[in-house]
Amino acid sequence: MLHNLCKYRHFSRAFLSLAGRQIETSGSSTHVQRAKYGSAAQERKKFYEDVTISQGEDGRFEINLDKRKLRTPGGKLFTLPNEALAIAVATEWDAQKDTLKFYTMHLTTLCYTALDNPTQRSKDQMISAALKYLDTDTICYRVEEPPGLVELQKNEWDPVMDWIEKRYNVVIGSSSSIMGPKIPEETKETFYQHLNSYNFWSLTGLEYVITQLKSLVLSFGLIDRHLTVEHAVLLSQLEEEYQIQRWGNVEWAHDYDMYEMRSRTAAGALFVHLSSESSMVKKKLMQD
Incomplete structure (x- = not known):
C-alpha cells in the first residue's frame, strides 16, 4: 500500500x-x-x-x-x-x-x-528517570522573596498543583526550602502506574517534554490537555519572565529561545498523542 x-x-x-x-x-x-x-547545526543538501x-x-x-x-x-x-x-x-x-x-x-x-534506543534503556528505567523530576519539579520550589514573585508563583502555579492533585488523587505540595517538598511514596506509586500505562514510544515523547519543562506536573498538564503548549512553557519559565518584566531583555534572543522551547515541547506532546492509539486519533480527525 x-x-x-x-x-x-x-x-x-x-x-x-x-x-x-x-x-x-x-x-x-x-x-x-x-x-x-x-548536532543542532547539522544540515545536508536535499537528495x-x-x-x-x-x-x-x-x-x-x-x-x-x-x-x-x-x-x-x-x-x-x-x-x-x-x-x-x-x-x-x-x-x-x-x-x-x-x-x-x-x-x-x-x-x-x-x-x-x-x-x-541508543542507550538501551528498558521501559522501567525510563519511568524511573521521569519520576526523578518529581523531586525537583519546577513548580514545587517556591521563593520567599521578592513579594511580587511570591505572589506570581502562587497565582500561576497553585491552580495547576490543585488540578493535578485532584486529577490523580495525590498529594504533592510545595516548599521554599532548598530540599523541596517531601513527596509521599503513595504519590510516586500512583504516577508510576500512570506512566506504566504508556507504551515505549509514548514514554519517549513524554520524557522529551519533561526535560524541556523540567516538570512532571506541567508535562502531565500538557499531555492531558489541561494546559496549552504556550501556557506550559510560560509556567516553566515564570521566574525568568518575572525578571524580564522588571529589567527588560534582549528581545530577539528571548523570543528565539521561547520559540525553540515551544517547538520542542509541542513536538514531544504531539509525539505522545500520535504514538498512542492511532484509530482513536484518526476517528477524531474525521469527525472534526
Whole structure:
C-alpha cells in the first residue's frame, strides 16, 4: 500500500495542532547521542523530490524518499507503529527545502530514539528517570522573596498543583526550602502506574517534554490537555519572565529561545498523542 503525501496534508495540519499549535520550524533537537545523531547545526543538501508512505506486510508504516526507504542512524528500517505518526513524520521531510535542517525535525529525531534506543534503556528505567523530576519539579520550589514573585508563583502555579492533585488523587505540595517538598511514596506509586500505562514510544515523547519543562506536573498538564503548549512553557519559565518584566531583555534572543522551547515541547506532546492509539486519533480527525 502506497500513499502520496499530498493526499494527507489536511490530516497533517490537524495532527500538528493536537499539541496546541503547529510545530515551529525553528529550534534545535536534543539527543542523548548527539555526536551520532547530529548536532543542532547539522544540515545536508536535499537528495530527494517526493515523500511517500507505504505499509509493510507486518502492518507497520515506512517513509519513502523517492524510491529509497528511510533508515535510522543505527541502520534500522524506519518503521512506524501507525499511519497517524507516519503522516506527521513524512510532513517534516516534505517541508524541507533545498537543505535538510535536521534540527527542525523533532518528530523524526524522536522516532530515531524510539527505534534505535541508543542507550538501551528498558521501559522501567525510563519511568524511573521521569519520576526523578518529581523531586525537583519546577513548580514545587517556591521563593520567599521578592513579594511580587511570591505572589506570581502562587497565582500561576497553585491552580495547576490543585488540578493535578485532584486529577490523580495525590498529594504533592510545595516548599521554599532548598530540599523541596517531601513527596509521599503513595504519590510516586500512583504516577508510576500512570506512566506504566504508556507504551515505549509514548514514554519517549513524554520524557522529551519533561526535560524541556523540567516538570512532571506541567508535562502531565500538557499531555492531558489541561494546559496549552504556550501556557506550559510560560509556567516553566515564570521566574525568568518575572525578571524580564522588571529589567527588560534582549528581545530577539528571548523570543528565539521561547520559540525553540515551544517547538520542542509541542513536538514531544504531539509525539505522545500520535504514538498512542492511532484509530482513536484518526476517528477524531474525521469527525472534526
